[in-house]
Amino acid sequence: MRRKSLIDLIKTVSLGIAIGAAIMLQPMRAHAADIRTTIVAGGCFWCVEADFEPVEGIIDVVSGFAGGNVANPSYRAVVAGGTGHLEVVQITYDAEILPYDRLLHLFLRAIDPTDAQGQFCDRGPSYASAIFVENATERAAARTALDRAAAALGRPVVTALRDAAPFYPAEAYHQDYYLSDEIILTRFGPRRKSVAYTMYRDACGRDDRLRALWGAETPFAK
Template sequence: MTLTDTLKPIALAAAMSLTTLMQAGSAQAGSPETLTVAGGCFWCVESDFEGVPGVLGAVSGYTGGKVDNPTYKQVSRGGTGHYEAVQITFDPDKVSRQRLLNLFFRSVDPTDAGGQFCDRGESYRTAIFVSNKGEKAIAEQAKAKAQGDLGQKIVTPILSAGKFYPAEAYHQDYYKGDKLILTRFGPKRQASAYKAYRKACGRDQRVKQLWGDAAPFAGS
């Protein structure tokens, strides 16, 4: 057996090991992550974040309460402890959790402890939900930065994540729906009704007043 013959199996084994490591690395790099936030009306939060590059999708739902499988009527009536929330799925190779949290703080009024804009009550309060110490540290950094930039006390809590319940089907992608519905503005397609609601609620006006040019979604 020549030296070349001896080295071939070694080289082949090394190449196979390298390929396995590269494949494992690629699989880990491509794993999506989730971020759950409450920012008032979940239609608006879903609409804002689904347009962010690197976000794979957003689901409106309920979390933070004590009732299993809550309905919209139960949550909006109050007493369940649930927030209207949105679970954002994102590619961490394309957008970071820190970036998403920075956008979140600048898309809401984090100084308001009683709700958001025209929507009042416990279900419309802001919050960030975290699953581990790493996520909590990132959220705390984003909150501290937002408070420093705004120059006002931020009351948005950072809470331990509990079970997330997707909202009813008609709430999902409401902002771009084409179903004809009857609203206080008259008969409208869902997308038009959403825009009318958002404007009437004063969301963008208040966010722009607070954050100025740093408001990422005002007018969306």
């Protein structure tokens, strides 16, 4: 009897552990992450980074450069011209939460896709808008997103569809610029980077243009 009672106790404890483990694993099985990366160019990478980092499903956004012919370019070299690179962000996201087509829908409403000369107050080839695609499936999704944006605006869009290209992160100085408390010298005197970013964005007229272009369809105008 004693031995049987001990065996029954062991079975009961083992069953309890198994049930507990199953309960703990249930949320993990309910959401199998589909982690992907994509690269988009929307003018000032500080702004695109600031817009997308809070979006549900976004894991990380890194400012950088892509599309050119110079390896590991500096920010100064890119904005000076001649490298062929665009200011871009590399977005890592969970496609189970934020599908690719939804990400592109949001991206096109965070920029002016009708501007072929740059974005907002930033002019020149390095500030052109683009979507970099990895394969035929992404290209088809991007083409559909661009067509829908054109239909919504009632005018042509010029955001380029480009093949995937190597991504080069920008200097640490540029990452999470909009969040930084680091003090820098601006034309208005010493300011935290986060404050300087807000001043730049306001002066650049980015949000005014987004509201004028997209109205309530833009989720990013401050």
